[in-house]
Amino acid sequence: MKRFFCVVILSYLLFTVSAAPSNPYNLFIAPGTLSETSVVLLWDKQYAKEAVVYELLLNGKLQGTTTKTNYTIKGLKPGASYTVSLQLKGAKQTASSPLKFKTAAKGRVYNILDFGAKSDSSFINTKHIQKAIDACTVGGTVYIPKGNFVSGALFLKSNMTLYIAEGATLQGSIDTTDYLPLIKNRFEGWEMDTYASLINAGTLNRDGSYNVKNLRITGGGTIKGGGKKLELACKAARGIRSRGRLVLLMNCRDVSIDNLTLTEPPCWTLHYVYSDNISCHGLTIKTHGIHNGDGIDPDSSTDSYIFNCIFDTGDDCIAIKSGKNPEGYYVGKPTTNVRITDCDFKRGHGISIGSEMSGGVSAVLVQDCKAGALLHGLQIKGTKDRGGYVKNVTVENCQLLKITIFSAVNYNNDGEAAPVLPVFENFVFKHIDLSQANVKEPVININGFNHPAHKLKNVLFTNIVLPENGKVLINDADQVRFEGVKMVGGGKPVYEVKNSAGISY
Missing domain, CATH: 2.60.40.10 (Immunoglobulins)
Structure with a gap:
């Protein structure tokens, strides 16, 4: 689709x-929402x-x-x-x-209580919930009723619904052994073995196939991970990159994750890789205080629809990725067609594209969103070592506090470089309210790559409102146009242009 x-x-x-x-x-x-x-x-x-x-x-x-x-x-x-x-x-x-x-035909319901599950903080329900999942027939629903159910890693399958009812909490264990054996996964751009996540669907491969299809995770309840305690336990046992996610989709297609609260992951919250046709909507994601507590990470995946979500995160609210450096470049699976609409970003590092973008990112639309106290605002980020590209990004009808484009992030820079320099091009920002931004730093901060053939190029800002004394910084860019960009009082902002050409304002 x-x-x-x-x-x-x-x-x-x-x-x-x-x-x-x-x-x-x-x-x-x-995708995945027809029930x-x-x-x-x-x-x-x-x-x-x-x-x-x-x-x-x-x-x-x-x-x-x-x-x-x-x-x-x-x-x-x-x-x-x-x-x-x-x-x-x-x-x-x-x-x-x-x-x-x-609409789908009426399917059978599998209540986890009928498989021995208990709402008891001292009782580990992993095998009982997994039995319900394994027993679930095509079109069926695994039902988690009101209560608090502690579990380790669970593995979902095609043609089913996991329904976590309002008032129900699926609570992740804090014992690392409940997330064994290790599974092949991708983290920060590299494929590697990690602990399993609390909820897992699919297995990782690069061949373009999908091994889990037609899946829905919904219900109005809460998925709560092992949080800081599990994060620290995983780091102590196997290192920082061993952590699983709260929800992980790999090689999945036609999935809806909706009407849930997602909180306390040990790492990223909702991560999907090598997947297609994913709907994320009606989610409230709370990860403040969690290291690498990203909200949603579309990773080398196509056709993503993220809407009506609320984010309060300890890292990027949304981070669009496609692998890193030579591995991501040669795997060559881009993330394309991402639509983010009607979302409320309360806290976090940013609405981000990158920094792992070596497989390429294109056709991103951010529309009708509101962003609060985000550290970097709407950001596009990478390094000269990444390779790949970010192109054809449109941001419109949003309230933001900052727009930043970084070409030299000072973290996650391990490994050799890709064989080519990356490309940033074709960005449009229109009808953006930046009037509440902090003027102590540039409100719009654009930085391309310091190489004649790889400068940031073809960017349009139109109908943008900045605060009084707002500043625009442009480095290493070609063909950037500002039309109708004004401060609240109607005057032009301060422009600082370095090593750039074709800049008009």
Whole structure:
């Protein structure tokens, strides 16, 4: 399911928008979300002079309205066929092309209590929950009821739902032996053996195949890892890179992770690698105080949809990755088509692309998001050793506190260099509110690579609001345009340009 995001493609001095598709709404079902009784719909943002309100029509009747570019329809009948369409409220405009779908047939429910699980902080439920997972038939649901269930590593499979009910907590053990045997994984750009994660799906390989499909993790409850205690235990036993994740997907396809609180991982929270068609929505991710406590890490994966999520993290809120240095470059699996919309970033290091981007990153859309006290704001980062590329990134209609592009991060620089220098190009930032930024440092800080053939190039900033005395810093860049970039009071910000050409403001 390759989705076309209306990405702005830039070409030296000419900045143009890709041609609109014949169906401008591009209405589609979010991967992994079509269940027995519900479905989540996504579409492309529409623009008008006044605020846009979307109307959803189910079988020709008004289902509901929203100002977002996503909508969840609930209360459907299992195994039933439906037709849905979308239109703008009050506009004399043709509705979207009708989208037809059929809900899943009603599946069997496997309550973990029936397999010997206990809500008891001293009881390890790993084998009991795993028995329920292993017994689950196609289309079935493993149900975790209200209570606190301690477990070690669990391994999910295709065509199932893990349902953690509201008031239920799947609690990760703090004993490293509960996460053995070690599994092949990828961390900070390298493939390596690590402890298993609390929730695992798939096994790692580079051949492009998918070994877990049609999986959903949902329910309204909480997945809580072993946190700091497990983090320290893993480091002491096998080193800093041995830690698993809270949720790990490898070579998976058509997965939805939604309506959950994810907290206290020993490392990254939700990591998917070599995977395709992943929906992450309605998540509240809390990892403040956790070392490497990233929120969501799409890694050499395609077609990601991250929306309606809240982040309060101890590291990057979202970090888009694709491997590191020669290994990532030769594996050559890019991350492409990532859409991040309607998210609230409260605390963390940043909404980040990189620093591991050696397999390439392209077609990223960040839209209608709000970012609070992020250390680096919206950031694109790498080093000259990475190889690969970051290109075709659009950030629009967001409230941010900083925009940064780094070409020499001072961490995670082990290993030999890739055989080529990386490329940063074709970025668009439009309709961005930076008015609350700290003016003690540059509000927009752009740094390309200090090499004539690999300077950052083709960047457009349009309709940006900076605070009074806001500063813009540009290093090692070619063809960067600023249009309608003003301070709150209407004046131009201070521009500092070094070793760059084709800069207009």
